[in-house]
Amino acid sequence: MLMYMPTLRDLEFRHIVALDTVASEGTFGRAADRLGYTQSAISQQIASLERIVGEPVFDRPGGPRPVELTPFGEQLLSHGRRLLSQLDGIGNELERFRHGDVGRLAVGTFQSVSATVLPQVVGRLRKQHPDVELTVFESDHDDELEERLASGELDVSFVVGEAAGFESRQLLTDPFVLIARPGQFEPGPVAVSDLLDEPMIGQHENSCQLLNEAGLRSAGIDPAYVFRSNDNGTVAAMVRAGMGVAVLPLLCVEPDDPRTALHPLVPAISARRISIAWRAGRTLSPAADRFVELAVEVGAELAERIAAPLVGRPAR
Amino acid sequence: MLMYMPTLRDLEFRHIVALDTVASEGTFGRAADRLGYTQSAISQQIASLERIVGEPVFDRPGGPRPVELTPFGEQLLSHGRRLLSQLDGIGNELERFRHGDVGRLAVGTFQSVSATVLPQVVGRLRKQHPDVELTVFESDHDDELEERLASGELDVSFVVGEAAGFESRQLLTDPFVLIARPGQFEPGPVAVSDLLDEPMIGQHENSCQLLNEAGLRSAGIDPAYVFRSNDNGTVAAMVRAGMGVAVLPLLCVEPDDPRTALHPLVPAISARRISIAWRAGRTLSPAADRFVELAVEVGAELAERIAAPLVGRPAR
């Protein structure tokens, strides 16, 4: 009959615990009592341990004298104790991970979110879970964000609208507004048709700009762009300089700048929906979960704040 | 039916190996092939792992798509890998220990051995097993050495003769010789009875000195000590100065010093036997075993060398 030859990989933590307990109690029987086993069980556990390591771990003097670790047993025990405390450490780390207190988190974002939602979310996350290693990747190309989400490089990403293959939670809707010089239009809503002859300032081609142009076109305007920039500050400056007017998502605009006037458009261009997304079917880490929650929270607050000036300001 | 609630302590290395293999293979089946199990076994191992940690470790998209670690699974795996490599490290360390290449070793010794046998043994040990942590405790009181041997403070100790409760290996026998000024006696053996009127120089009371005096008395001499020192160089100097003669174990004497003459005694005082001892029934560490072997080796060489001058010198 061929015996299975055990290796160190067969070592189990109960072996170490038994070794430790017997070593400190001095007898198998007392160790058994302390661990809730019978003497026979401990005897067999130690025997099994000795088969695994290939050496006796105790000197058994026989009779009523206590057993004593062999030098090999001492060596094994000191290594084993380290292993046990490592295991306990792992338990603690996993518990922290479970609460979202540690872990890596890679987030995708794009400009307008980076400037408005993200700082709030990051701030709250860092306050509540300071040890989460957060990395942020920004791109103005939706497909790049989605690729990295799909590959697993990103855990979650802010996105405009929804994309197939992803789960998401909607954070807020961001309406398009007209940015003009103060006095250029009557305060209050402006008809899209009034923009027919206006020179337009816009962004370079991106999902948001496309949505915007599609909206204008469906209202009968074929906008003539005299300048394009993806820097929202530059766009606003050009408007102030009288180069033209711009249609931008509200989140891209500095709402309280008195040097520009904001006007809702009628008919409204369908607002872009900002969500946070992750790969469908992929379990989120607790930290990522927390991030999503915070994003929803911040999104709701922001939605409230941006509704006010848009309605209120033209009346001012 | 009450279920047993597993804890992290129930984690086994096979769980980690399965986790790792499935993670890198992408499917349970291929992992099973690689590990020599059936797919069912791996499925059950992962299920068991998930019960232990309380979380799914894989996202299973269903159908022919590969499984993928959950963030929790990733975290667990990275900790688990560390644990596995620790275990392998322990295996290596134990192997080195088994060969006597690492470990602590506490050795007891006394003066004459410290001056003759020990340096040789230590030298060879350090050369062959440089990473053994050797500590040496020296005492001229046999009982102190034995106490520390018994308590486990010392692993092995050089001793004179044998003591109950210890196992030992004999290294050499160290004959007593007479040390006198050259010309004081005829070269060759000296009769103990000729020492009747000689003033004697001896050591303070210790096991070796007692053996010595007992030997002289049993030959009819009641030695009159005019000076005692435990420093062998001092004793020799006093002999050279003409203060008296000394009877010392040969190992305590500088055998090639032309300013003193060495004489065997007739009838010989029964030589002291030098052994190396350890607690009976206690398994020695491989390093200690090695030390014993080296001590025997050195003892044999030394026995050969000290026999020569004792026989040869009086004839010179």
Added chain:
DNA sequence: GTTAATCATTAGATATGCTGATGTACATGC
């Protein structure tokens, strides 16, 4: 819609680990 690939589940065989009883070795006390 059918096929192929995947994991989960089930049932049964085997191995493992435990209990309880017994065997064996040793020290201690009379």
Added chain:
DNA sequence: GCATGTACATCAGCATATCTAATGATTAAC
């Protein structure tokens, strides 16, 4: 010296865990 007590080892029997083999359920791809 012999009886006694205390300890570990071993054995038999049982419960449980773990593996294999077969089957079921789910999903992608054609």
